[in-house]
Amino acid sequence: MAPRLAIEGLSVGYGRRRIIEDLTLPAISGGGVTALIGPNAAGKTTLLRALAGLVPARGSIRLDDTELTGLSVAGHARHVTYMPQALPQRVALTVFEATLSALMSARDETLSTAGAQARAFATLERLGIADLALRGLDELSGGQRQLASLAQSIVREPTVLLLDEPTSALDIHHQMRVMQLVEELARERSIIVIIVLHDIAQAARYARRIVVLERGAVAADGPPGAAITPETLARVYRVEARVERCSQGFLQVIVDRAV
Ligand SMILES: Nc1ncnc2c1ncn2[C@@H]1O[C@H](COP(=O)(O)OP(=O)(O)OP(=O)(O)O)[C@@H](O)[C@H]1O
Numbered sequence: 268m269a270p271r272l273a274i275e276g277l278s279v280g281y282g283r284r285r286i287i288e289d290l291t292l293p294a295i296s297g298g299g300v301t302a303l304i305g306p307n308a309a310g311k312t313t314l315l316r317a318l319a320g321l322v323p324a325r326g327s328i329r330l331d332d333t334e335l336t337g338l339s340v341a342g343h344a345r346h347v348t349y350m351p352q353a354l355p356q357r358v359a360l361t362v363f364e365a366t367l368s369a370l371m372s373a374r375d376e377t378l379s380t381a382g383a384q385a386r387a388f389a390t391l392e393r394l395g396i397a398d399l400a401l402r403g404l405d406e407l408s409g410g411q412r413q414l415a416s417l418a419q420s421i422v423r424e425p426t427v428l429l430l431d432e433p434t435s436a437l438d439i440h441h442q443m444r445v446m447q448l449v450e451e452l453a454r455e456r457s458i459i460v461i462i463v464l465h466d467i468a469q470a471a472r473y474a475r476r477i478v479v480l481e482r483g484a485v486a487a488d489g490p491p492g493a494a495i496t497p498e499t500l501a502r503v504y505r506v507e508a509r510v511e512r513c514s515q516g517f518l519q520v521i522v523d524r525a526v
Pocket of ligand 1: 281286305306307308309310311312313314
């Protein structure tokens with residue numbers, strides 16, 4: 268059965284400043300992508316970090332029968348993998364070594380060394396970066412580094428995969444390739460994928476559910492066609508925009524002006 272992640276009465280802040288207050292979301296289920304969108308400083312990264320156990324949170328985050336809020340960072344890491352926006356720069360490892368070490372640190376005791384190496388290489392192939400396997404992380408371009416970071420996240424095969432703007436440094440080919448792959452992984456492995464994106468059309472194309480966050484609260488939540496409307500865009504992003512379908516049926520957002 269597909270896993271379910273339920274968030275109830277979640278409050279998260281830094282020091283005494285509350286960023287997310289009493290947030291409750293209908294359960295997010297595995298098997299598809301959920302996009303988290305919203306304006307700058309809405310709290311998207313803060314929410315992902317709370318789900319990964321990287322910032323203290325009050326309330327409940329339940330993955331099936333497991334309450335995550337009480338777990339240590341290592342306890343979270345058994346279920347959840349988080350790919351941050353900022354990528355590590357100065358690591359003296361090759362892409363293959365970094366991918367393998369990400370897998371080994373997930374400590375899957377059933378996996379042999381040969382099995383782990385095969386899985387790491389297959390992940391690079393699937394992302395189309397097998398040719399970078401022996402290159403040092405510190406000699407990659409920004410986009411290549413982002414793909415290598417994505418490899419480190421997906422190789423662990425987590426139940427919950429949290430991706431914070433994973434396509435921000437990528438050209439259009441690689442953006443599409445990554446989004447297609449992430450959507451395939453969600454379906455194939457029946458995992459929960461929550462992805463922060465600024466590109467609303469991309470979110471609408473690949474996500475089956477979009478949660479719009481505004482000032483730490485849910486401004487809209489539902490299938491793309493229901494969550495992305497001119498009214499929501501005006502209220503949340505302060506833009507005058509049209510939402511139309513292209514000839515292939517995908518939602519497109521045409522922004523006429525900022526208001
Ligand atoms: N480590 C921190 N300490 C204190 N305040 C923080 C910290 N990280 C984020 N904030 C604040 O929390 C608020 C939400 O930030 P967050 O990064 O979650 O927003 P976001 O929706 O991901 O934004 P963006 O789209 O700009 O990346 C902002 O006001 C930010 O200044």
